[in-house]
Amino acid sequence: MLDLSRVLAGPVCSMMLADLGADVIKVERPGTGDETRGWGPPFDASGHSAYFLAVNRNKKSVSADLSSDSDRKLVLALIAEADVVLENFLPGALTKLGVDADKLLDQNPSLVWCTITGFGQDSARPGYDFVVQAESGWMSITGDRDGPPMKVGVALADVLAGKDAAIAILAAIAERNVGGLGRQRRHIVVSLQATAVAALVNVAQNVLVSGQDAQRWGNAHPNLVPYQLFEAADRPIAIAVGSDTQWLQCTRALRLDDLGQDPTLRANAGRVAQRERVVNAIAARAKEKSAQHWIDLLCDAGVPCGLVRSVKEALTDADADSITGVPPSVPGTVRMRPPNLDEHGDAIRTLGWRVFSS
Numbered sequence: 001m002l003d004l005s006r007v008l009a010g011p012v013c014s015m016m017l018a019d020l021g022a023d024v025i026k027v028e029r030p031g032t033g034d035e036t037r038g039w040g041p042p043f044d045a046s047g048h049s050a051y052f053l054a055v056n057r058n059k060k061s062v063s064a065d066l067s068s069d070s071d072r073k074l075v076l077a078l079i080a081e082a083d084v085v086l087e088n089f090l091p092g093a094l095t096k097l098g099v100d101a102d103k104l105l106d107q108n109p110s111l112v113w114c115t116i117t118g119f120g121q122d123s124a125r126p127g128y129d130f131v132v133q134a135e136s137g138w139m140s141i142t143g144d145r146d147g148p149p150m151k152v153g154v155a156l157a158d159v160l161a162g163k164d165a166a167i168a169i170l171a172a173i174a175e176r177n178v179g180g181l182g183r184q185r186r187h188i189v190v191s192l193q194a195t196a197v198a199a200l201v202n203v204a205q206n207v208l209v210s211g212q213d214a215q216r217w218g219n220a221h222p223n224l225v226p227y228q229l230f231e232a233a234d235r236p237i238a239i240a241v242g243s244d245t246q247w248l249q250c251t252r253a254l255r256l257d258d259l260g261q262d263p264t265l266r267a268n269a270g271r272v273a274q275r276e277r278v279v280n281a282i283a284a285r286a287k288e289k290s291a292q293h294w295i296d297l298l299c300d301a302g303v304p305c306g307l308v309r310s311v312k313e314a315l316t317d318a319d320a321d322s323i324t325g326v327p328p329s330v331p332g333t334v335r336m337r338p339p340n341l342d343e344h345g346d347a348i349r350t351l352g353w354r355v356f357s358s
Contacts, residue, residue, distance in 0.1 A: 001014055001017055001018075001022050001023070001025070001082065002024075002025050002075070002079055002082045002084070002085045002086070003024050003025065003027065003059065003086045004027050004087035004088075004099075005086050005088040006028070006035055006036070007034065007036055007088070008036070008055060008129070008155055008158040008159070008162065009088065009116050009127075009158040009162040009190075009192060010086055010087070010088045010165070011026075011034070011055040011056055011162070012159055012162025012163065013086060013114070013162040013165040013166045013169070014059065014086055015055050015056060015057060015058060015059070016330060016332070017084075017166055017170075018057070018058035018332075018335075019328040019330060019332025019333065019334070020328075020330060020331075020332045021332070021333075023353065023356040024059040025059070025061075025062060025078060025344075025348060025353075026060065026061045026062070026339065027062055027064050027078075028062070028064075028341055028342070029063065029064075029065065030063040030065050031063075033061070033341040034052060036049060036052040036055075037049055037052045037341065039051040039052070044322060044323065048323075048338065052338060053322075053324075053325060053338050054326075055325075056338040057324045057335075057336060057337060058335050060336070060339055060343070060347075060348065060355060060356075061339035061340065061341055061343050061345070062074075062342060062344060062345045062348040062349070063342035066097040066098065066099060072097065072099065074348075075099065076098075076099065076104075078348075078352060078353070079104055079111070081353050082111065083110070083112065084111075084112045084113070084169055085101075085104075085111065085114070086165070087101075087115055087116070088115070088116040088117065088127075089115075091123070091124055092124075101113050101115070101187060105187060109180075110176060111186060112173060112176065112181070112188065113186060113187045113188065114165050114168065114169050114188040114189075114190065115187070115188070115189045116162075116165055116192070117189060118131075118192050119132075119191055119192070119193045120189070120193065120194070121191075127191070127192045127193070129155035129156070129157045130151055132157040133151045133152060133157055134149070136193055136196035136200070137196075137197070137200055137203075137204075137214070138151070138156075138157070138196060138200075140216070141214045141216055141217070143216050143218065144216065144218045145216050145217060145220075156199075157195060157196040160195050160196070160199055161190055161195040161196075164190050164195050165188070165190045168188045168190060169188065172185065172188060202223070206222060206223070220275075220279075223268075223272070224240075224241065224242060224268060224272070225268065225271040225275050225279065226278055226279060226282055227240050227242070230286040231283065232287065232289060232291035232293070232294055233287055233288065233290050234290045235290075235291045235307065235308065236291070236307075236308045237286065237291045237305060237307060237308065238305060238307075238308060239298065239304075239305050240305065243268075244268060246302065247260075247265070247266070247271065248260055248266075249301040250298065250303045252301060253294075253301040254282060254285050254286075254294070255285070256281055256285060259281055291307055292307075295307060
């Protein structure tokens, strides 16, 4: 894969494929490279930003100025032998620089080209996660019920778009290897906006079915009760009852027999109708003991639950590294640390794709 993308969505995609074994050459602007190289602090001891390190392992870096004839010739030569090209330039920008996706796809019938955009191929608007979260409806449903709209704490629209792109690329390669791909099928376009709207899933379907707009529910769930945070004596816990059987198990674990024996609460719809009663009873009981006390009882009863942990606490369970980041979420491997800018430039200019076998 030749990765002409930068910032987050594209690099997430290329890192996922690199984790799975793809050879990825990351093309960066001379001097500054990917913008995220400067997105800090924090920076590690070698001056790498944590942001860049998070999504650029398993890649080799070459710097190239596409306005330079020699550098453009290098990039075109790499494209000629690539299986996949990934880019997130604004519409028309690459063509003006002499890298025309349509012509290159016509010249190479096996090439798969993936363009990641903010708002679709016909829009020149730059796509930043925060803006996409605002326009896709996410912020309107995130935050306290009586509070202002709120973004998700991770640039999740970017991350999901990167994963969507990786899935689409793998599907295109599989189809190509089986029976060939038509010209249009080989140019994949993924937009952050389309990804974010699709990720509304059941929330969107609630609106479509009911005709009523979605609301902010804070840490509660619009369709399930109880399914939210509760304050124990020392720290909050999450209780997520997803079935009527789990509801009965939950009432037994919390010693709320009156709720468990009430036939109007046996089905989830009844609990949703009496949300305030159910939530208030559990909230009062939760405050009586420590979070771990309730976690132990609920786990023994088979009720989904968990402590609210900090990111630092969550990372204690992961074999994470300050250079190569959090391990792959797919069955991949970490083979190379994130590259320095143009670290492999000389070798790539000499060997091309053979740099991976040298």
